[in-house]
Amino acid sequence: MxxxxxxxxxxxxxxxxxxxxxxxxxxxxxxxxxxxxxxxxxxxxxxxxxxxxxxxxxxxxxxxxxxxxxxxxxxxxxxxxxxxxxxxxxxxxxxxxxxxxxxxxxxxxxxxxxxxxxxxxxxxxxxxxxxxxxxxxxxxxxxxxxxxxxxxxxxxxxxxxxxxxxxxxxxxxxxxxxxxxxxxxxxxxxxxSEWRPVDLRTGVAVGGAVDFDDGTNISVDVDRDEAKADDEGGGDGEGDEADEPDPTDVTAALVADAVADGGQCLAFVRSRREAVDLAERLAEDGLAAELGIGDAAAAAAEEATDVDGTLTGRQLADCLRAGVAFHHAGLRSGHRGVVESAFRERDVACICATPTLAAGVNVPARRVVVRDQRRYGEGGMAWIPTLEVHQMCGRAGRPGLDPHGEAVLVADADTREAVRERYVEGEPEAVESQLADPGSLRTHVLAAVATDFAATESEILDVFEGTFYAREAGAGGLADAVAVAVDDLVAAGMVARETGGVEDYRLVATAVGETTSKQYVRPETGERIVAGLRAAADLPEATTLTAFEVICDTPDMQDTYLGNAERAEIYRFARTNAAHLTTDMTEPDDFEGWLESVKTARILNEWIGGATVEELVEEYRIGPGDLDSRVERAEWLLSAAEALGETIGVRVPAVSRARSRL
DNA sequence: ATGGTTAGGCTTTAGACAGCATGTC
DNA sequence: CTAAAGCCTAACCAT
Missing domain, CATH: 3.40.50.300 (P-loop containing nucleotide triphosphate hydrolases)
Known part of the structure; x- marks a missing residue:
């Protein structure tokens, strides 16, 4: 055709x-x-x-x-x-x-x-x-x-x-x-269809030996780093563990092999730091030295340096000069763009990445190496979903450039079979609706009521009738959950029951509910902001810190990791600024969570106070990209706070001040 | 006393969507 | 239901 x-x-x-x-x-x-x-x-x-x-x-x-x-x-x-x-x-x-x-x-x-x-x-x-x-x-x-x-x-x-x-x-x-x-x-x-324009073969590597699913196999030389090689000589009780090469060494060898052959590589690892570490190691190994990457790589490094003077930026520039890069969500979008385009221009031989690159913009490579198949999540270390690993592997093979793509999963003797079964032969997971989650249901029930699509619970169910969940679980499956969501929303002051007769009532969004829905914040966020604004108005002196505390203590603001070492310091900060905070420290619902919010608020407050990205990144151990995304969210949430303040008739000048300073 | 090594303990851990009204080159 | 790697420190050992 x-x-x-x-x-x-x-x-x-x-x-x-x-x-x-x-x-x-x-x-x-x-x-x-x-x-x-x-x-x-x-x-x-x-x-x-x-x-x-x-x-x-x-x-x-x-x-x-x-x-x-x-x-x-x-x-x-x-x-x-x-x-x-x-x-x-x-x-x-x-x-x-x-x-x-x-x-x-x-x-x-x-x-x-x-x-x-x-x-x-x-x-x-x-x-x-x-x-x-x-x-x-x-x-x-x-x-x-x-x-x-x-x-x-x-x-x-x-x-x-x-x-x-x-x-x-x-x-x-x-x-x-x-x-x-x-x-x-x-x-x-x-x-x-399973059809692909470029064939993809997937293999499992144990040591330097890779067995592909099409029956072929290759082997690469694994140089162990000296520290490992040394302790092998001394250890005696380790038995065959000495024969087990380090996964990072295997990964480096697989990358070097592809690059020596003129191909580009993506290496996926578990955490941001490991992505940086691996990239720095490959740079040190002189991975792309003989590739003649020279001038263009230097130009990319320059671009990276121009983005900011952050440690991340300097590390990235150093890697780029060696024809290597790393990529994760802690990078600012400027840095990500430099890496992505340098890779597409073939000025970078390998990107070491976290899952950002698996589903993002188009960056095809000849070989993809997945070093880690397990990742820390809620409840410890868990296997990465098959679908996600397949998406990483799917980046292998550039039409017109490579004879075929290769995806290699790094394993060891103990995990080889499990890895093969799960990812090479295994089917990806089924897609399951998450609509029954109470939090999601609340927001969408509120939206249905606020847009006048539904005024009764059965009309809400009509709205959800066309939903994947309803098709899978049956129409009545949501009835109870919707009833709960409505009750929650009424209790939160987002929705009101307007009585028309004895057993007859209509659901109507309150002014607050309507603003919440239009501002696109979750009901819990709207509720927290309204309470926060009222509390702020009663404070003797509401400052920009107050405004930030309110919006950071909502589910729509991403939380910031609070290390043990910092906790005491943030606690002290909260105590000395108690007069400017809307939460009574002695009886918070979720003290840990709140303290994290205070940390985020403090960062944002220092940001508008003139602190530089470099300083904040250093002081609070967050990536430059993390700062950017928090600032972006803060802008959005502060505007929501302003809108909500207007609908409840509470003016908190500090909110507008914080917003304009951002 | 000095330097080096090791064992053990503590810390840390992926990603990323959304509002809105003006003003400016 | 489920962890693992890096870093720091303290203890230990050899010289």
Whole structure:
């Protein structure tokens, strides 16, 4: 099947031809056969980089009206925006929290690219363009199973479809265990495929020997570092443990092997620090020395240095000069951008990364090495989900550049079988709805009431009827949980029962509930802010610290790790500033959590007081990127606080002061 | 006394979405 | 239901 046989305009056909796209890949063909070009609902569960974007473009270009492309990451939204904008004759708009092409202008676009939260927010704020859509494409639908963001996605999709029954829905998913359930939910045709444009072989490495799933194997020389080699000579009771090479040495050898062969590599590790350590080690090994990476790498290092004078920045620059980089969420977006583009330009031979890179922007490599398959989480060390490891592995293989991609999981003799079974042969997990989570349900129940979509519990259930959860668990499955959510919201002062008759009442959002929903904060956050503002108004002197304490002590602010060594210091800080804090230290519900909030508040307060990134990063042991994200959230939450203050008629000047100083 | 080594204990641990109204080059 | 690695310090050992 050829592109020019599709119902596309000649200029679009030319556009694709210029990029070498003339023939459809098998999964794309299957999607066309399923009717993506004729308005049919389609779920495509296919591997990363097998041409999902093209399927999205087909749906959006052939739709009879404006289209919406929903994706989970802002960086991804930006990337898709660029590729859609390159299409001839298509007006594209983008709408994400950090980058918004003016609300009303979106109505005029042929295609809008947005994050799911932004679409949800647009619905809550009554944006008109969402009702005029002819087609919605949801990328990475398997995120339906994500703890907090999954419910948003399914409720948003359900709402869009409910308000617009003719809406064509196209959902793109990674390969998961139950794509049929997703297709069933959307009444869509299912396209399932394992096909990839570049073959991928996955192997398990024990020592320097790698066995791939296609029966081939390779071996690499593992240089052990001296310290390990030394203690092997001395130890006697260790037995065969001496024969067990260090996973980091194995990883380094696998990376060096790929690089020596002219390929680029991604190495995934468990923590940020280990990503940095590994990158520094590879740089020291002179990994990319003979690659002639020289000038361009120096330029990238310079760019990294220009971002800030942080320790992280200096480490990154040093690594880049050696043709290596690290990548994790503690990096500022400027640093991430430098690393990503340097890698794409092939000025970097290897990126050592945490999972940020697994699902983010496009950075294909010849070989992917997954050093750690277990990671610390709630409740100790746990296996990383198969889906996630598959996404890391899926980054291997660059079309047109590599004969095939290679993914190598580093194991040892004891774990080899478990790793092989779980990740090489194992199926990815099934996607499960998280909507029943009380916290999520509360926010979406409030949204339904606040937008006047529902005024009774049974109407709320109607709103949720189109949801993945309802399809899986049955319509009545949510009734009890919704009743609890309503009670909670009434108790929180977000929703009121307006009696009309004896047993007859209507649910109405209170002014506070409405503002909370529109500001897109969770009900608990709205509640905490309202209480905080009232308390702040009673304080003899509310300062910017007060404002920060209030917004940091909410579930919408990410918490900041509080080390044992710092705890006493933060405690003292809280005591000496007790007059400016809204919480009585002697009887907090969650003292530890509150102390963490105080730490975050203190950081933000010093930030507006003129402290530099360098100082704060040093003093509070957080990454530069962590500071940025907290500042960003603080801006949002302070504006929510201002809006809430207005609706309850409590003015706290410190809130506005803090906000303008940010 | 000095220097070096080791055992044991303590600390730390992935990621990232959202509002809104103006002003500016 | 589930951990592991780095760093610091104190103790210990050899010279």
């Amino acid at each position: 050829r592109v020019r046989d599709l119902p596309l305009s000649p200029s679009v056909v030319d556009h694709f031809a210029e990029r070498g796209v003339r023939e459809l890949y098998p999964p794309q063909r299957a999607a066309v056969d399923a009717g993506v070009c004729e308005g049919a609902d389609v779920v495509a569960a296919v591997p990363t980089a097998s041409g999902k974007t093209f399927v999205a473009q087909l749906a959006l270009l052939t739709a009879d009206g404006p289209g919406l492309y929903v994706c989970p990451l802002r960086a991804l939204a930006r990337e898709k925006y660029e590729t859609f904008a390159a299409l001839p004759g298509v007006d594209v708009g983008i709408s994400t929290g950090d980058f918004d092409a003016t609300g009303e202008a979106l109505a005029g676009n042929d295609v809008v690219v947005a994050t799911s939260e932004k679409v949800d927010s647009a619905i809550r704020n009554g944006a008109s363009w969402v009702d005029e859509l002819a087609c919605v494409v949801v990328d990475e639908v398997h995120l339906l199973g994500a703890k907090r963001r999954g419910p948003t996605l399914e409720v948003t999709l359900a709402t869009l479809r409910r308000r617009n029954p003719d809406l064509q829905t196209v959902a793109l998913s990674a390969t998961v265990d139950n794509p049929d359930a997703i297709a069933d939910w959307l009444d869509a045709a299912l396209v399932e």
